[in-house]
Amino acid sequence: MAPKDQAQGTENSGQLDFPRPLATVDVVIFAIRNEGLHVLLVQRPAGAGEPFPLSWALPGGFVDVAKDRDLEACAVRKLKEKTGVTSPYLEQLGSWGSAGRDPRGWSATHAYFALMPEEAGRTALAPDAQWFPVSAGRIKPKLAFDHGEILTAAVERLRNKVEYTSLPAYLMPAEFTLPDLQRVYEIVLDRPLEKSAFRTRILSADMIEPIAKMRRGPNRPAQLYRLKKGKEPVYFVRTFNPPE
Amino acid sequence: MAPKDQAQGTENSGQLDFPRPLATVDVVIFAIRNEGLHVLLVQRPAGAGEPFPLSWALPGGFVDVAKDRDLEACAVRKLKEKTGVTSPYLEQLGSWGSAGRDPRGWSATHAYFALMPEEAGRTALAPDAQWFPVSAGRIKPKLAFDHGEILTAAVERLRNKVEYTSLPAYLMPAEFTLPDLQRVYEIVLDRPLEKSAFRTRILSADMIEPIAKMRRGPNRPAQLYRLKKGKEPVYFVRTFNPPE
DNA sequence: TCAATAGTGTCTCTTAGACACTATCAG
DNA sequence: CTGATAGTGTCTAAGAGACACTATTGA
Structure with missing residues (x-):
């Protein structure tokens, strides 16, 4: 038996005894x-x-x-x-x-x-x-x-x-550096991004905040950040410009 | 009876006699x-x-x-x-x-x-x-x-x-002018757009083509266009910049 | 002629891309 | 010191916003 259309029924289309997916x-x-x-x-x-x-x-x-x-x-x-x-x-x-x-x-x-x-x-x-x-x-x-x-x-x-939102932030651990975040963007997009433009965009998006700690390594320490509480993803008005 | 999880079944989860939505x-x-x-x-x-x-x-x-x-x-x-x-x-x-x-x-x-x-x-x-x-x-x-x-x-x-695609083209009749299309964008977005930037964007998107006809009225005639055959929607790399 | 709308040009502002430059660590 | 990575500054190009300007019709 075939289902009646929801809005056609002059007959009793309240009947529900037809096969369901x-x-x-x-x-x-x-x-x-x-x-x-x-x-x-x-x-x-x-x-x-x-x-x-x-x-x-x-x-x-x-x-x-x-x-x-x-x-x-x-x-x-x-x-x-x-x-x-x-x-x-x-x-x-x-x-x-x-x-x-x-x-x-x-x-x-x-x-x-x-x-x-x-x-x-x-x-x-x-x-x-x-x-x-x-x-x-x-x-x-x-x-x-x-x-x-x-x-x-x-x-x-x-x-x-990822071209125009802050979604990769949800792939990050609780504390991360900006180069970490950029690496994740690059992994997902499978192409390198320009450091300077990347930092400007992310920092002006007001989505992360610095914490009072640095990541130390064999080179210059990097500022650690965390996601801001209001955790809705941010939408940028431009994409990262596609290559070529 | 509750449905078995698709992937848990050591028992016979091929059984399908549970209520379906x-x-x-x-x-x-x-x-x-x-x-x-x-x-x-x-x-x-x-x-x-x-x-x-x-x-x-x-x-x-x-x-x-x-x-x-x-x-x-x-x-x-x-x-x-x-x-x-x-x-x-x-x-x-x-x-x-x-x-x-x-x-x-x-x-x-x-x-x-x-x-x-x-x-x-x-x-x-x-x-x-x-x-x-x-x-x-x-x-x-x-x-x-x-x-x-x-x-x-x-x-x-x-x-x-509509901020970043050519979707409104699908709301247009077969033949239309650029001001017609702009009006539809403005109706959906509920804000005025700037004529010059609008025309530049649409014309450089290669989504419409002029036909050998003009719309005549009580003023300067307008070029008529139609959608190009390859009718996939176009994605722009920027949104129309939002007000304020 | 004028009103009205179509269409173009000119300037400024924002932001991405390229890339050089400085900063700060371990060794 | 060097090597390595973090982070900034400077210049250019592209495209949007604002807005003035020209173009072409009917009446």
């Missing part, structure tokens, strides 16, 4: 690990009837209408289950739904993407979870379902937004 | 009509068991797992049913899902937003559909479900993107 939530979790962008994946179980057994996939799962108040709560729950942390940054990425993406039937997933510092992803990682480096917007193993496509979209979104 | 698609359809931003709404039916009877709502309805190949196809179908046209521009806006947004149960909607020229929205409008002016990002009647919130998000997204 499966509803899932998946989270693309990013962190910087040894100078590279990484994403957290989980290995699919091997049980009978399981689609894509032992393939790597984005952390996620079915919406639980009893446990989850709303979609974001569901995403937070998945994140917490896999990493033990609630990410400092979580944004909706989009939804993917079609007849064929899951062999178990018509399904739609609500995808989120999360940013966290490396330190956060180390403590309580689930046993089936593992960090994978992202190179050229892709991952080495072929992912389950359409998760490769979702990951590509997430990387693209992240790259785009 | 309702899945719908809603479309926010924008057009410019007499110098103002308008959105297309449909009136909800009055039948027994219908939520929000006779309230105005975004056009949309349940995903039909038999008819709809994927979410976008479902959105295109809704759009066609209500306007008779397939919009020149359709973009996913996001998804809203929670236990309480629909009195019939846990539901999630996949929201899209569409842009079309005024002319398109005149021919085959559904009898229950009507254009409403958007003022200050809101609509006069209180909308059904959480559609007011979705509409607000759509207007905000549109305003943001």
Whole structure:
């Protein structure tokens, strides 16, 4: 039986006994690990009837209408289950739904993407979870379902937004220097940025504040900063000018 | 019964007999009509068991797992049913899902937003559909479900993107002048733009081309343009500088 | 002629890019 | 001292804002 259109019904379209798609939530979790962008994946179980057994996939799962108040709560729950942390940054990425993406039937997933510092992803990682480096917007193993496509979209979104926002701040540890932050921008954008322009932009954005400590090393010490409390991301009115 | 997590299952998580949320698609359809931003709404039916009877709502309805190949196809179908046209521009806006947004149960909607020229929205409008002016990002009647919130998000997204993209081109008729286009930018942004900078930006974006015709009136004729074939939206590297 | 709108040119200001320069540490 | 990295200053180029100026029509 096909669903009635919500607004057509002269008949009783309050009837709800038609097939419903499966509803899932998946989270693309990013962190910087040894100078590279990484994403957290989980290995699919091997049980009978399981689609894509032992393939790597984005952390996620079915919406639980009893446990989850709303979609974001569901995403937070998945994140917490896999990493033990609630990410400092979580944004909706989009939804993917079609007849064929899951062999178990018509399904739609609500995808989120999360940013966290490396330190956060180390403590309580689930046993089936593992960090994978992202190179050229892709991952080495072929992912389950359409998760490769979702990951590509997430990387693209992240790259785009890094051009004109302060998102990389959420990938930083609690205390960091300006050169640290610039390195993270450069890792995500995969191109060098000009130091002077970078510093001017970041410092005039009023997003970080210096703390009374320096990072000392074999050379000139660097001022340490932390994120300001009001932690909404900052939007710049220009992008970093693209090369060529 | 609660759904098993996709990736936890040592037991058989291939079991699918747990409650599923309702899945719908809603479309926010924008057009410019007499110098103002308008959105297309449909009136909800009055039948027994219908939520929000006779309230105005975004056009949309349940995903039909038999008819709809994927979410976008479902959105295109809704759009066609209500306007008779397939919009020149359709973009996913996001998804809203929670236990309480629909009195019939846990539901999630996949929201899209569409842009079309005024002319398109005149021919085959559904009898229950009507254009409403958007003022200050809101609509006069209180909308059904959480559609007011979705509409607000759509207007905000549109305003943001108009600052740095060529999206308003999709609100224009087939032939238009540069002052026409500027007026549409100004309507959406709700502030005047500077003529000279506007023309420079649009003309250097290589998105429109002059045709061999002028718009004649009681004053100096204006060059008519049309959208170039390759109709992807253009992204500028700067926003129009915000006031103050 | 004038009113009205289309379209151009000229100046200033902001900010990115390039790049040289100074500053401060360990050894 | 040297090497290394942090941080600043100076010049140029691009594009926006402001605004004056010219251009082309109908009446």
